[in-house]
Amino acid sequence: MSREVERVFREEYGRAVAVLVRSFGDIDLAEEAVQEAFAAALQRWPDGGAPPNPAGWIITTARNHAIDRLRREARRAEKHAEAELIYNIPPDEPDDRLRLIFTCCHPALARHAQVALTLRLLGGLSTPEIARALLVPEATLAQRIVRAKSKIRDAGIPYRVPREADLPDRLSAVLTVVYLIFNEGYAAGSGDELVRDDLCAEAIRLGRMLRRLMPDEPETAGLLALMLLAAARRPARVDALGALVPLPRQDRTRWDRAAIAEGHRIVRECLRRNRPGPYQIQAAINAVHTDAPSAEATDWGQIVQLYDQLMAVAPTPVVALNRAVAVAEVDGPDAGLRLVEGLSLPRYHVFHAVRADLLRRVGRAAEARAAYATAAELAGNAAERRYLLSRAEPDGSTTVTPGEMLEA
Structure with a gap:
């Protein structure tokens, strides 16, 4: 093309x-x-x-x-x-795409079908890209999309934004879709470039639209803040040659301070509402990261506490993996590695990258290189794959600093 x-x-x-x-x-x-x-x-x-x-x-x-x-x-x-x-x-x-999102996220459809179909129609993602984002086989994903389209047609699901009374029940699937679109843009599942600005921008645009539609729903605000704070780091995530730059090594002067300020402002609004949810807590975690003037100044203790809250409301293996990263910074790599070894995410390349980093930090270099190689094999994005392969080199262990890994 x-x-x-x-x-x-x-x-x-x-x-x-x-x-x-x-x-x-x-x-x-x-x-x-x-x-x-x-x-x-x-x-x-x-x-x-x-x-x-x-x-x-x-x-x-x-x-x-x-x-x-x-x-x-x-x-x-x-x-x-x-x-x-x-x-x-x-x-x-202006609201054509919003209508389409709510149509695809109709409660008559299964959650996995809602997410897959909206990513296909709204984000223009290919079947392999969506399958990677959802961690499912391509054939399974393709069947879900076909069945979802047939369900919409056969059931006569209306193409409209739901009534105000129905919005809360439909919100969770919509937010999941927007979040996954952003994630695919923030760390592209395929291709040569790490970041796809178009998808990030589309997700943020949809997030703003949802917030205008539901101004009293704190999770829409939380998702928007989360995306803004993550996207603010984008300019520093790759170097001049397109290589991935891990969070501890990023030049924070290149971060988008306007996006960070807006994200922090929204997080404070969410805190005042005192109705915490998964996206608000993740936004708060990102606020701690972006508030630190340097990687060394990061308040990892506060981040662990926030992950404890997140585990209480969204106890997923990926959240547990992120919490293990924070625990490793507070209690040492052995503590983090024990938590990681108790997880099962065999097809998730970030899991193997995190495990590799912790293995390296505890002196198990050969196992670390093998884990990096596994992570590189699973990574669909060329920039991530190059970074992981460089870490798998026998002489790569001498260049790694604490916490230097793919962002989990």
């Missing part, structure tokens, strides 16, 4: 699908038409150049493909009439 087409795909795929779903009421039709539009762009843009409004070109071309397909398939007359109405519909509305 040419760079320009790929850029437009990453930035506009979700918007284009959402616009066509609103217009035609058919997810499969919308997605296939948008894919055909991008295929056409691949044929035309390299020679003639991208149009002045690439997103508008994609939506218009996709719309025409959809109408042509409806005509070819000789659908009912009212379907033809509905298709023609698209010409009188504005190309976008």
Whole structure:
């Protein structure tokens, strides 16, 4: 895929699908038409150049493909009439993607299907990328997406933002989706680049939209703060050659201070509400990290306490892994390693990277190199893989400082 087409795909795929779903009421039709539009762009843009409004070109071309397909398939007359109405519909509305998120996160769908389908339609992620984000096999993920689309079609699930009374029950799945989109952008599951700014920006945009929609829901604020504080570190996470820079070695003068200030302000608002939830606690942890002027000045004791709270409300193996990292900084690498060895995350590359770092710090160099190699094998992102392979080198142990690992 040419760079320009790929850029437009990453930035506009979700918007284009959402616009066509609103217009035609058919997810499969919308997605296939948008894919055909991008295929056409691949044929035309390299020679003639991208149009002045690439997103508008994609939506218009996709719309025409959809109408042509409806005509070819000789659908009912009212379907033809509905298709023609698209010409009188504005190309976008601010909440098209929000409608699509809530449609995909309808309670009639299983949670894993909600997440997978929204990542596919809103983020434009491929099946392998979503499978990696959700830590499931590709075949399983593909089946989930197909079944979810069929469920929406067969059950007549409406394409709209729920009524205010129904919003709280639907919020958890929506926040999970936005968080996973951000995570895929923050540490891309595939490709050469560590960070995909388009996905991070899209997730933050959706987070802001959700916060406007539900201003009294502290978890929407917590998620937005979490994403802002994590994204603020982005400029320092890779060096000039695109290599990963671990948190302890990052140049904190390059962090986005405006995003940090906004994130801290939202965290303080959440604390005043005193209705803690998983995203608010994670945001508070990131606030501690970004408040420290240096890695050595980080208040790891406070971070352990916050992870204790997080384990009380969201006791997952990944949370336990993160807590083990913090415990290792407070009580030493042996204590952290004991906690890590009690976890089972065999397909999660960060687990092996954390374990490798702790093994190295307790002097078990050969085991550490093997664990780094396993982590590198599982990592889908080239930047992470290069970093992990460098740590697996026999002479790499002399260059590692405490806490130098992939961000868990």
